[in-house]
Amino acid sequence: MMDVHKNFSILLKHILEHSFDEIFIADALGNILYTSQTTEKMFGIPYKPKTLQNIFDLEKSGVFSPSVIANVLRSGRKETLIQETIHNRKTIISGYPIHDDDGILIGALSFSRDITEFEYLKNENEQVAKAVQLYKKEIEKLKKQAISTLFPNHEKMGKVLDVISKITDLDVTVLLVGESGVGKNRIARMIHEMSKRSIQPFIEVNCGAIPESLIESELFGYEEGAFTGAKKGGKPGYFEAAGGGTLILDEIGELPMNLQVKLLSVLQNKSLMRIGGSKSVQVTCRIICATNQNLEELIHAKQFREDLYYRINIVKIIIPPLRERREEIISLIFDITKEMNKKYAMNKRFTPAMLAWIGQQEWKGNIRELRNFIEKAVITSSDEEIDLEMNGEDFAQISGKKVEETTLQQYMEAIEKEFIMRMYQKYPSSIKLAEKLNISQSTANRKIQKYIEER
Structure with missing residues (x-):
């Protein structure tokens, strides 16, 4: 015991x-x-x-x-x-x-x-979490600044740009809606290039441009022997080719009903099956859908699946037409002209009068129509300086628009506006702007109020 x-x-x-x-x-x-x-x-x-x-x-x-x-x-x-x-x-x-x-x-x-070490680690983790949040906010701010350089001082695009800056790194399906030619593909590429997927492929597919007999095999791919004429070894579709990048399905409203079911399955299951295949293939790309059609009306007309609409409509971005973004036109003229000069090895430019006239037009075809007009103007003009007066007849034929006279004040204001807006992007205060332009601060303030704050 x-x-x-x-x-x-x-x-x-x-x-x-x-x-x-x-x-x-x-x-x-x-x-x-x-x-x-x-x-x-x-x-x-x-x-x-x-x-x-x-x-x-x-x-x-x-x-x-x-x-x-x-x-x-x-x-x-x-x-x-x-x-x-x-x-x-x-x-x-x-x-x-x-x-x-x-x-x-x-x-x-x-x-x-x-619990001293535990408390220390807890505090450290809290500090790290706070720092991460600050970094996220700073990254979002930098993204907004980067986007704003593409759409300088544009009020109507403000909400669009704010949404873009928030979703670039979120794995959500995006629906871009707007008239033909407003720049939906441009916005899609911007989302891709500002995301962590930017080093991966960016693939654009126009659902209305591919024959209905081919679109299924193009999108989903096929296995060897799946049908007559199928390549040996089969072929991956666009979903696979996009890898971890971005796939934009333009004109999504043109997608045949039978393929809308398959697209819905891809979005829900993040996988697909090739034509003639028996194995599931994982889909890792981000999907962006774009349309110039009213999908709600297509649903009522039984031409678009309602369940697919709700699946692609997680984040909807409505892009306003160019006629509602007139302050962007002058910047677009400079950018497109630079692009065309590089493309055709030229050095063309528009006179102030011509810039003012272009900025006054409606451009119902939006950026696409403006781009076509500038490209034709650059190609067909005889002189390096493209002027309204000496090319009036040509431009009337090119654009189908009535060429009207503009006043000296109108085209001088158009140039000054563009200049002030661009400089203000680099020097965003009246003091810095005044110093750079060698004008008084009061004058700089008036210019800012006139061209930027009162838009």
Whole structure:
């Protein structure tokens, strides 16, 4: 029997000594009966097994403020608190009353766990999380600034650009809606190039331009022997070719009904099956759909699936027509002219009068019509400077528009507006703008209010 008690005492001693927590045991008067050997390191209390110390005295001296065991002895109930030791260690301490078989309080014990490192890591993680949020906001701000250079000072595109900056790195399907020629493909490419997918392929597919007999194999691919004329080894479709990049399905309203079902399956399951195949192929690309049609009307006419519409309409971006973005026209003229000069190895430019006249037109065909007009003008004009007066008849034939005279003030304002808007992008304050243009700050303010703030 003695051996059992002896073995139990040895076992208990080892449990106490090797416990992960610091252990205090005190009697009903607060005299410490046992403390772990590491107590001095944590609490600054010398480890003296043979010398009784009193927990109430240690509390009065400030070693514990308060003492969990003292609280337990006072209340007779369990106590838990977090406190900092005199060695600047943060601990979580739980104290428990000890009762005899008759329910009389005979002492208390506590378990203390050092959470200093945990708290440090927690604070570090919180700081990192805050930094990540700041970086995300800064990245979003930079994205907005990058986008705004493509659409300088354009009020109507503001909401569009704000949405674009938020979704570039989100794996969501986007629906671009707008008239023919408004630049839906341009917006799609912008979303792609500003996302983490930018190093992956960007593939454009016009659903209305591919014959119905071929579009299924072009989109979904096929296996060898799937049909007469199928290539040896089969062929991946556009979904596979896009890889982890972006696939834009332009004129989505032209997609045949039977393929709308397959597209819905791709969007829902992120996988497809090639024609004649038996294995599922994972789809990892982002899908952007674009249309100049009213899909709601097509749904009512039973020409477009309602369930597919809701699946592609997660983020809908409505792109306004060019006639509602007149302040963008002058910038587009410069950009397109630069592009055409590079394409045809020329050095053409428009006179202020010509710029003013172009900016006054409706351009019902939007950017596509404007691009075609500028390309023809660059190709057919005889001189490097393309002027309204000397080319009036040619432009009337090219554009089908009536060429009208414009005043000196009109075309000078058109040039000044474009110049001020571009310079303000680089020097976004009246002080910097005035200094750069060598004008007074009051004059710079008037120009900013006239061309930028009052649009």
